[in-house]
Every structure is written in C-alpha cells, then in structure tokens.
Amino acid sequence: MHWSTYLALPFSFSFVAGAAAFNPWAYTIQSTTCRAVDRILHEEVDIIIDYVDVNPTAEKSIIMVHGWPSLWSSWVYQIEEFDDEYRMIAIDVRGFGGSTHPADVQSSSTLADITGDLTCVLEHVGIQSAICLGHDWGAEVCYEAARRRPDIFYALVGVTVPYLHAAGPFADSAQLAAVMPKLAYQVFFENHTTEAIAELNKNIRRSLRATLRTVNSTPPDSFLTSTTTYLSAYDNVTEIPPIPFFSSSDEKYFVERFSIQKFDHSLLFYTRGNRYGTWQSTQAQGNYTIPQPVLSVLPLNDPVADWVFAAKYLNSAAFLPQLTTKTMEGAHWPHLEHPQVFNGILRAWLETLEHSLTPAQRVFSDEL
Numbered sequence: 224m225h226w227s228t229y230l231a232l233p234f235s236f237s238f239v240a241g242a243a244a245f246n247p248w249a250y251t252i253q254s255t256t257c258r259a260v261d262r263i264l265h266e267e268v269d270i271i272i273d274y275v276d277v278n279p280t281a282e283k284s285i286i287m288v289h290g291w292p293s294l295w296s297s298w299v300y301q302i303e304e305f306d307d308e309y310r311m312i313a314i315d316v317r318g319f320g321g322s323t324h325p326a327d328v329q330s331s332s333t334l335a336d337i338t339g340d341l342t343c344v345l346e347h348v349g350i351q352s353a354i355c356l357g358h359d360w361g362a363e364v365c366y367e368a369a370r371r372r373p374d375i376f377y378a379l380v381g382v383t384v385p386y387l388h389a390a391g392p393f394a395d396s397a398q399l400a401a402v403m404p405k406l407a408y409q410v411f412f413e414n415h416t417t418e419a420i421a422e423l424n425k426n427i428r429r430s431l432r433a434t435l436r437t438v439n440s441t442p443p444d445s446f447l448t449s450t451t452t453y454l455s456a457y458d459n460v461t462e463i464p465p466i467p468f469f470s471s472s473d474e475k476y477f478v479e480r481f482s483i484q485k486f487d488h489s490l491l492f493y494t495r496g497n498r499y500g501t502w503q504s505t506q507a508q509g510n511y512t513i514p515q516p517v518l519s520v521l522p523l524n525d526p527v528a529d530w531v532f533a534a535k536y537l538n539s540a541a542f543l544p545q546l547t548t549k550t551m552e553g554a555h556w557p558h559l560e561h562p563q564v565f566n567g568i569l570r571a572w573l574e575t576l577e578h579s580l581t582p583a584q585r586v587f588s589d590e591l
Contacts, residue, residue, distance in 0.1 A: 271322060289358060335501065357382065
C-alpha cells in the first residue's frame with residue numbers, strides 16, 4: 224500500500240514559555256524565478272519561490288521545507304539554534320506565502336516538481352550541496368529530493384512522517400480513510416478541491432486557527448472526519464481561540480503571508496493528479512532506495528497516526544541503509560512543540576554526520 228495521503232495531518236505545536244520573541248518580519252524575504260511545468264496548458268511557465276537565507280558565509284548548508292499549512296517561519300527554533308553554524312535556506316513551498324504556482328493545481332506539482340524548485344533555489348544562491356530538512360509533506364519532498372538528486376542532497380532529516388516509498392501499489396485517499404477515519408478530510412481535498420479552497424479562503428485566520436491546534440487545545444472531535452467539508456465541525460464555535468503556540472505577532476504573520484494568494488494552490492499535496500504522478504514517476508524509475516544518511520524523527524503523540532507503526536508497516540528502513548530513527552514526545556509538530564529536545568537530537572546527528580559520509584559524499588558536501 225502506498226501511504227502518500229497520510230501527510231500533512233493538521234495538528235500543531237505549543238508555545239515555548241520563556242523563549243525569546245521571534246520576529247519573522249526581521250528576516251529579509253528573497254526570491255528567485257524557477258521554471259515549472261503546467262500539465263494542463265502543456266507548457267513551461269515561470270514561478271517565483273520565496274526564501275530566507277540565513278548565515279550565507281557558513282561552510283555547510285541546510286535547506287528547510289515545510290508542510291501543510293505552514294511557511295518558512297515554522298523553522299524558527301532551528302534557525303535560532305543553528306544560525307551561527309550552518310547556512311540555512313528556508314523556503315515557502317510553491318503555492319504558499321509569496322511563492323507562486325502554475326495555474327493547474329491538480330497535476331503540476333508532483334514531489335519531483337518541487338524537488339526542481341529546491342535545486343533551482345540552491346543554484347540561485349550558489350550552493351552545490353546541502354542537507355534537506357523537511358517536516359510533514361516537506362519530509363516527503365526531502366526524501367524524494369535525496370532519492371532523485373543524491374549529487375546535491377547528501378543527507379536528509381525527515382520530521383514526523385517516515386519515508387513513504389512508492390514500492391507498493393497506489394492507494395487513494397478514500398482507501399486510506401476507510402481504515403483511518405481522521406483522514407476523511409483528505410478525500411474532500413482530493414475529490415472537491417475547488418470547494419475545499421473556497422471554504423478555506425472564506426476566513427484565512429479562522430481556517431488557520433481551526434487547523435493549528437494542539438493536543439492540549441483540541442479541535443472538536445468530529446474535525447477531519449467529513450468527506451464533504453473541512454470546517455463544519457466548528458459551525459457552533461463563534462470565535463476559534465488564537466493559535467495556542469503562536470504569539471499574536473506570529474499568528475498575524477501567518478495570516479498575512481497566507482493572504483497573499485490564500486489557499487488557492489496550497490492543496491497541491493492532496494490532489495490525485497500530483498500524488499499519482501509522484502507515485503507513477505517513481506515506479507517508472509524503479510529505484511526506491513536512498514543511500515545517503517537519514518535522520519527520521521517521529522513523534523509519539525500524533526492524534527491521527529502512529530508514525531512509528533507506519534514506518535514498520537511500510538518497512539521504510541529497508542530502503543534507507545543509513546537510517547537513524549529517533550522518537551520524542553509531541554503531536555504533529557515536535558520541532559516546535561519541544562524545540563530543545565528536537566534540536567538536541569538534530570545536533571547530535573549532525574555532529575556524527577561527517578564520520579558517516581562516504582568519500583564521494585564528502586566531496587559533494589565540501590563543494591560549495
């Protein structure tokens with residue numbers, strides 16, 4: 224079974240008491256133009272990818288890839304932890320924030336397409352090789368990027384979601400929701416994308432607040448269980464409380480960045496065309512193994528999925544010969560719920576990474 228629709232489960236992180244205030248407006252948003260394919264128009268088009276470039280003189284680089292619904296600024300605690308040691312490129316994925324998207328949302332953004340965006344940004348900033356750090360759908364982007372371009376991505380970190388390889392038959396969201404009812408919202412996103420976008424766009428702040436809850440500030444029990452609507456579980460809630468892990472400034476930034484193009488193209492991860500296109504292209508290549516060093520950080524308290532079980536069920540480790548798996552407390556966003564714990568895991572792995580690189584990988588990582 225192919226589990227690609229298990230991504231982007233909308234539970235979130237908790238505010239870290241005592242942490243220094245993060246000001247996303249203090250970071251300069253840069254952008255570059257990348258080529259993309261519009262499969263409806265059957266032509267190449269230009270898209271804009273926004274990113275933040277931190278510590279550009281560092282010798283080693285990390286490119287950071289968020290999931291749904293998120294932005295570059297969700298890497299706040301990792302940026303602050305490693306900004307003296309690594310060059311960090313945190314992107315807004317195409318269709319999010321200021322990063323644009325082909326007109327077609329259904330089939331023009333496979334994981335291979337987004338891999339192309341990553342390599343485009345890295346080429347633009349002059350980085351020849353990098354570690355890919357991804358959360359949620361961003362983790363799957365990093366797995367695919369490393370699989371397709373081992374010459375560029377010499378190691379990767381996948382947060383929350385394990386490697387959902389394409390070695391088995393394709394399964395759509397309805398098949399998965401039959402087993403896990405909390406995935407029903409993905410059926411809505413897949414089969415009624417236009418209606419889902421309209422529902423999310425009606426009130427950007429409300430949509431984000433409804434989605435970004437924690438296990439200590441839970442959504443209604445029926446949230447995520449409908450195949451015909453996303454937000455109806457909140458119909459009797461006049462005002463959804465603020466996002467519990469954001470300051471008011473953080474929430475304002477998210478709302479403003481999402482309001483640039485709303486949710487118009489953000490459901491790219493859920494459409495059947497993109498998911499099937501990712502699976503089909505990987506199947507055609509017939510290679511599912513990622514030989515580079517991999518760190519998989521899996522939370523133990525995600526209310527929707529047991530990712531440790533999923534990794535074992537899929538036998539993900541069989542395709543990752545240099546895999547290190549760590550578990551930690553947290554729901555769907557452990558790098559933000561418990562940043563000190565997560566950063567400790569990440570730092571320990573990074574410190575041993577050099578010793579695990581093959582000579583060829585070491586050459587790639589040093590060619591900056």
